[in-house]
Amino acid sequence: MEQEQNQLSQGSVCVQGGYTPANGEPRQIPIIQSTTFKYDTSAEMGKLFDLESSGYFYSRLQNPTCDHVAAKITALEGGTAGMLTSSGQAANFFALFNICNAGDHIVASNSIYGGTFNLIEVTMAKMGITATFVPPDCTDAELDAAFRPNTKAVFGETIANPALTVLDIARFAAAAHRHHVPLVVDNTFATPINCRPIEWGADIVTHSTTKYMDGHGGTVGGAIVDGGHFDWMANADKFPGLTTPDESYHGVTYAERFGKEGGFITKATAQLMRDFGCTQSPINAYMINLGLESLHVRMARHCATGQAVAEFLAAHPKIRYVNYCGLPGDAYHELAKKYLPKGSCGVVSFGVVGGRDAAAAFMGYLKVAAIETHVADARTCCLHPASSTHRQMSEEQLLAAGVQPDLVRLSCGLEDAEDLIRDLSQALDKI
Ligand SMILES: *Cc1c(COP(=O)(O)O)cnc(C)c1O
Numbered sequence: 001m002e003q004e005q006n007q008l009s010q011g012s013v014c015v016q017g018g019y020t021p022a023n024g025e026p027r028q029i030p031i032i033q034s035t036t037f038k039y040d041t042s043a044e045m046g047k048l049f050d051l052e053s054s055g056y057f058y059s060r061l062q063n064p065t066c067d068h069v070a071a072k073i074t075a076l077e078g079g080t081a082g083m084l085t086s087s088g089q090a091a092n093f094f095a096l097f098n099i100c101n102a103g104d105h106i107v108a109s110n111s112i113y114g115g116t117f118n119l120i121e122v123t124m125a126k127m128g129i130t131a132t133f134v135p136p137d138c139t140d141a142e143l144d145a146a147f148r149p150n151t152k153a154v155f156g157e158t159i160a161n162p163a164l165t166v167l168d169i170a171r172f173a174a175a176a177h178r179h180h181v182p183l184v185v186d187n188t189f190a191t192p193i194n195c196r197p198i199e200w201g202a203d204i205v206t207h208s209t210t211k212y213m214d215g216h217g218g219t220v221g222g223a224i225v226d227g228g229h230f231d232w233m234a235n236a237d238k239f240p241g242l243t244t245p246d247e248s249y250h251g252v253t254y255a256e257r258f259g260k261e262g263g264f265i266t267k268a269t270a271q272l273m274r275d276f277g278c279t280q281s282p283i284n285a286y287m288i289n290l291g292l293e294s295l296h297v298r299m300a301r302h303c304a305t306g307q308a309v310a311e312f313l314a315a316h317p318k319i320r321y322v323n324y325c326g327l328p329g330d331a332y333h334e335l336a337k338k339y340l341p342k343g344s345c346g347v348v349s350f351g352v353v354g355g356r357d358a359a360a361a362f363m364g365y366l367k368v369a370a371i372e373t374h375v376a377d378a379r380t381c382c383l384h385p386a387s388s389t390h391r392q393m394s395e396e397q398l399l400a401a402g403v404q405p406d407l408v409r410l411s412c413g414l415e416d417a418e419d420l421i422r423d424l425s426q427a428l429d430k431i
């Protein structure tokens with residue numbers, strides 16, 4: 001059965017990956033809504049606690065429903081092991097904290113999600129883990145200069161939220177590997193349908209499944225996938241958490257016992273999930289899987305609509321600029337051709353002639369697109385950062401943060417493109 005699933009192409013893995021029912025078993029992934037699992041003898045349960053045999057004992061650590069969904073996402077990304085988390089924030093925190101200890105350092109792209117920037121810049125700094133941020137377009141020399149002897153990981157986003165920059169994954173991976181550390185890539189906006197970072201050299205991939213994977217604005221969640229290529233033991237002195245015995249787990253050395261393929265996720269589960277408990281619920285995992293079943297169909301549609309909307313906006317006299325890597329003039333068009341040949345995503349950002357006030361007024365006239373702090377949903381939504389998420393900032397501060405005062409972020413949903421374009425057109429006519 002596993003063998004048969006390995007032959008499936010990406011779209012079929014979306015539908016059937018991660019779960020192969022035996023004769024007479026449920027066709028859909030069963031929701032195992034149980035905190036705990038029953039055993040006949042204490043000895044059997046003891047072996048599970050010692051990681052000597054695999055099985056379920058408590059759903060904070062592992063649950064069969066969540067594991068089926070994690071296995072599907074792992075197959076989609078071409079990884080060797082994966083896990084679900086309660087949110088994308090938890091996924092990025094676990095991915096980095098599974099590698100770094102107090103006193104360590106991270107090199108990160110400065111074009112990343114605001115929540116992740118806060119996590120690294122503010123909260124992880126309180127834990128003694130510092131970071132150097134570099135522009136995704138920096139030169140190799142600038143990138144190399146950001147590394148320190150205590151650097152343990154490099155972090156970036158395939159397509160950054162909200163800046164829509166495209167990461168040169170192979171170049172960042174090469175830099176990370178020159179310095180003997182792994183590259184962690186947040187692949188939320190591209191999804192494995194449009195880009196598989198592991199194939200370009202990334203070592204660990206993270207997701208906010210809240211976005212396109214769920215795709216319906218219903219479920220907050222996250223995922224981590226290990227590509228299984230990074231050799232922790234070859235750089236043992238840098239990664240003691242993976243390469244020396246964990247006394248809190250009966251002296252297991254994760255990278256030794258579970259290898260390049262499984263050590264990372266086993267440690268994140270046995271140690272971080274045990275202690276932090278950022279667990280996905282079985283019911284929500286089931287919901288995420290419903291989204292995954294149509295991910296390949298939906299992504300193509302989000303991209304086609306994003307492209308049509310971007311082209312309409314780029315030709316409109318009341319639009320000052322459009323950021324969308326599918327447009328030939330876009331600064332990231334060449335990188336997109338390499339990394340995102342099937343399309344990028346449905347998120348388009350643009351500036352309205354007339355500045356901050358015109359942008360806010362324009363959004364008020366939209367009828368199909370709703371004003372929301374969300375993206376990557378079946379329903380089209382939009383946000384004016386200068387009057388919402390960034391409203392406390394002055395004009396100068398906005399520009400320093402890379403947010404133009406007239407910038408509107410539009411997430412194209414699954415409605416018909418002509419309805420979105422008609423809606424944008426009538427709203428632009430009113431300003
Ligand atoms: C939304 C988002 C996150 C955070 O995910 P949550 O599920 O909201 O915690 C992380 N990275 C990216 C790129 C995102 O878009």
